[in-house]
Amino acid sequence: MERNTRQPTVAHMVTLLRLLLLTMALGIAGAGEATPPAYELGVKSRDGIGKYFMGREIAQVMGHQGAAWLERPERQEEEDTAAVVRALELKPEWVVADIGCGTGYYSYRMAPSVKEVLGVEIQQEMLDLLMAAGKKKNITNVKPVLGTITDPKLPAGGVDLVLLVDVYHEFDHPVEMLTAxxxxxxxxxxxxxVEFKAEDPRIPIKPIHKLSEAQARKEFEALGFTWERTVSTLPWQHLIFFKR
Structure with missing residues (x-):
């Protein structure tokens, strides 16, 4: 029986090389695309929604009915909100997004120092309170933005600082929100x-409405952010900065 002794042609070798290079390229591209952390369903606590992200149960959203708590007279003493604003190191040319702005407690404290504040809420009732406060204060550079639970509706590449005060732990779609x-x-x-310190049990806030620095860093870094610095000197909260 005669054996087949034909050698591969140059054309065959070129084709094989191209297939090899394509396979390697696809493998490299796939390796760079990290799979986002998944959500899990679990036991629902009294103030949670039974949905978990990276081991943390997501808290229920505070409704507009609780807006008065945002403007409580003792808030400055409890949270040293003036120190928070100073630590932001605001610049006149900045556009700032205050996500979960509520009544505009922080929006109107930042407004005199920046070009524009985008006050983002998912509740129209909160935006109505925000704009009513603006008329009363005669401040015109705070703009209302009605977002959704998955999208804050912000301009791509158009924001210099995003402020999240006691709201991130209530995002029921943190992957989508942080991506946006x-x-x-x-x-x-x-x-x-800005979140209440889960590390300190003396702080009189329900545990589900607190967030530790370690947990915050784990979640943000999983979505591509880079930790920059943490301000730990506030009475009840920590202020954690992340870069994109």
Whole structure:
């Protein structure tokens, strides 16, 4: 029986090489696409929604009926809100997004120092309160933005600072929200996250409405953010800065 002794032609070798290079390219591209952390369903606590993200149960959203709590007279003493604003190091040319702005407590404290504040809410009732406060204060550079639970509706690359005060732990779609927030930031943009310290049991806030620095960093870094610095000197909260 005669054996087949034909050698591969140059054309065959070129084809094989192209297939090999294509396979390697697809493998490299796939390796760079990290799969976002998944949500899980679990036991629902009294103030939670039974949905978990990276081991943390997501808290229920505070409704507009609780708006008065945002303007409580003792808030400055409890949270040192003036120190928070100073730590933001605001600049006159900045566009700032205050996500979960509520009544505009922080929006109107930042407005005199920046070009524009985008007050983002998912409740129209909160935006109505925001704009009513603006008329009363005669401040015109705070703009209302009605977002959704998955999209803050911010301009791509058009925001210099995103402020999240006691709201991130209530995002029921944190993956989608953080992805959209990251896309909204300018090349030098940052996120300033303010949350009650889960590390301190003496702080009189329900545990589900607290967030530890370690947990915050784990979640943000999983979505592509880079930790920059943490301000730990506030009475009840920490202020954590992330870069895109």
């Amino acid at each position: 927030i990251r896309q909204s930031l300018s090349a030098t943009g940052r996120v300033a996250l």
